[in-house]
Amino acid sequence: MLAMSEVNCIKLLRNRKSLSINEISKTLGINWRTAKKYADDDQVPKEMVKKKSGMMYEENLGEIVSDWLGEDEKLKKKLRRTNKKIFNDLVKMGFTGSYRTLCYFIADWREGKDRIEEERDKNSERLDHPPAEAQVDFGITEAVKDGKYIDVHCLLMTLPYSNAAYCIPLPGENQECFLHGLKAMFNQLGGVPKKVRIDNLKAAVIQPRGRNQEATFTDEFLQFASHYGFEPQVCNPRSGHEKGNVENKVGYIRYNFVTPSPVINNLEHLSQILEEHLTKDRERVHYEKHVPIRKLLEEEHQYLLALPDEDYPVFKEELMQANKYGEIVIDKTKVHIPKGYNYGQLHVIKYWDKFKVISPYGEILHAEYRPYMNKSRKIPWSSILKSWLHKPRVVTYSRYSPYLPGRIYEYINISNLSIRKKRLKWLISLLANHEMGEINDRFYELLNDQTEEMYEPDSHPYDVNWAMYDELQSPSREGSDKV
Structure with a gap:
């Protein structure tokens, strides 16, 4: 390889003096190919990329080991494969190298991973949103x-x-x-x-x-x-x-x-x-x-980290004492426990949705849903229906319509607005003494009790022959005489 001063001399003779390759070769006493190389080719510096060699890099075994190491990184250390275990598994797959060769590869892989992690951490801090x-x-x-x-x-x-x-x-x-x-x-x-x-x-x-x-x-x-x-x-x-x-x-x-x-x-x-x-x-x-x-x-x-193999049980244990009425307090609510006052201490196990009470001798005295599972608030149907009464067209599109029981919604969602108003008034009057759930359960009974003025003939959404249902409930005299 020529020194840079010699290379510059060749460039000068070729580009400034316009000498031929043969003339440059004779003048400087160098090989014709050397003169040609430095005279006409651009000598641009190139990065030296060191390519790793060896059976772990040239064959697919290194890729397999990398996948294994990547999987194990997500697990707890005690669950990860040791270098010896990886070596034995590779031998079964036809690996002919030595244990030291494998250890060198694993150390090199971990060093590269740590270097990448450091670069990734810097980038993540800049974004403020690291993965996982x-x-x-x-x-x-x-x-x-x-x-x-x-x-x-x-x-x-x-x-x-x-x-x-x-x-x-x-x-x-x-x-x-x-x-x-x-x-x-x-x-x-x-x-x-x-x-x-x-x-x-x-x-x-x-x-x-x-x-x-x-x-x-x-x-x-x-x-x-x-x-x-x-x-x-x-x-x-x-x-x-x-x-x-x-x-x-x-x-x-x-x-x-x-x-x-x-x-x-x-x-x-x-x-x-x-x-x-x-x-x-x-x-x-x-x-x-x-x-x-x-x-x-x-x-x-x-x-992400891998999910653990063993399921984690979520519960909370407490020792409680029942009052003389056999009650303990769960979620700020008094709950009666059968035979609860018979024991000095009760073992209470709380889950997110249920709880159970166990006696000192291991007997399950009581088990049910926690009180807050049954907490609810009434929908203000009276005010909602009164609002609908002033604007009956809104019934079909109201956000509250899906919350009505199906039969009640069908009953008031009739195209005739004057009839719709009458039925809304009837429901409002019922809400003074009944809950909406009770009205739904006793709907046909309450419907039969209303006066004829409440609705016009043939306006009922269900064309029902109620006598037929009565016959189905109790056998007729004629049918009972037949054997």
Whole structure:
């Protein structure tokens, strides 16, 4: 290889003096090919890329080992394969190299992974949305169950990197509900985020973060986090912006998916409704990255931790003592326990939706749904019907129409507006002494009791021969005489 001064001399003779290649070769006493190379070819510096060689890189065995190591990174250390185990598995696949060769490859793979992770961490800090980090918060909405309003505490988890969201409706915000909701969302996600950021929920935080003090978590939440392997993070007091993604998503879900209040059979039914809505919502294009949320979520899955093999039971145990009436207090409600006063202490096990009471001898004395599962609020039907009475056309399009029992809705949703008004007046008069559910159960009985002036002939929505039903209920005299 020639020195740069010689190369410059060749360039000068060729370009400035216009000498031929033969003349340059004779003048400088160099080979003709050398003169040709440096005279006419551009000598541009090139990066030296060192290509790794060896059987682990040239064959597909290295790719297989990389996949194994990537899978094991998501598991707890005690569940990961050792180098010796990987070597034995490779030997079964026809690997002819040595154990040391494999160890060198694994060390090189881990060094490269750490270098990539450092670069990725810097990039993530700049974006403020690293993959596999979640934000969690509660949001309150309402639904209609059995003709009444119920308050629903929706536990929401978002992954800001992909903007994907998961939501579990719950009856409360206690520790059992919180941990059950997290567990259910992890199962829906199919993995566990590396970090979970929450605000100062009483279900998880005993002491909020102070100026020179870290937050103190409850033992139950720390045990739950240890089982799933994620790192819990807590926001500073009165700093909701630190989890702004989930704060915004609470309103997004409320206004897009549960307004007006959906009619549900139970909380599991509402959970299915929300899961369907959120699955469809992931087809939406990300507001900033211009890629469907679903694709970003698929990309984020490779950074998630694996779900543990063993299911985590969520419950809370307490020792209680019944009063002389055999009552204990569950969710601020007195519950009667048969033979509860016979024992000095009762062992109470609370789940998110149920509870059971066990005697000191292991006998289950009582088991049922927790009191807050039955809490509901009446729909103000009287005021709603009075509003409809002034604007009867709105009945068909009102947000409250789906909450009416089917037979009552069909009864008042008649095209003749004057008849519709009469029937609305009749329902309003009944609501003075009856609940809407009772009116629905006794509908035909109450309908028969109303006066003929309440409705015009042939205006009943059901053309029913009531005598035929009477005959079906009790055999006729003629039929009873026949054998």
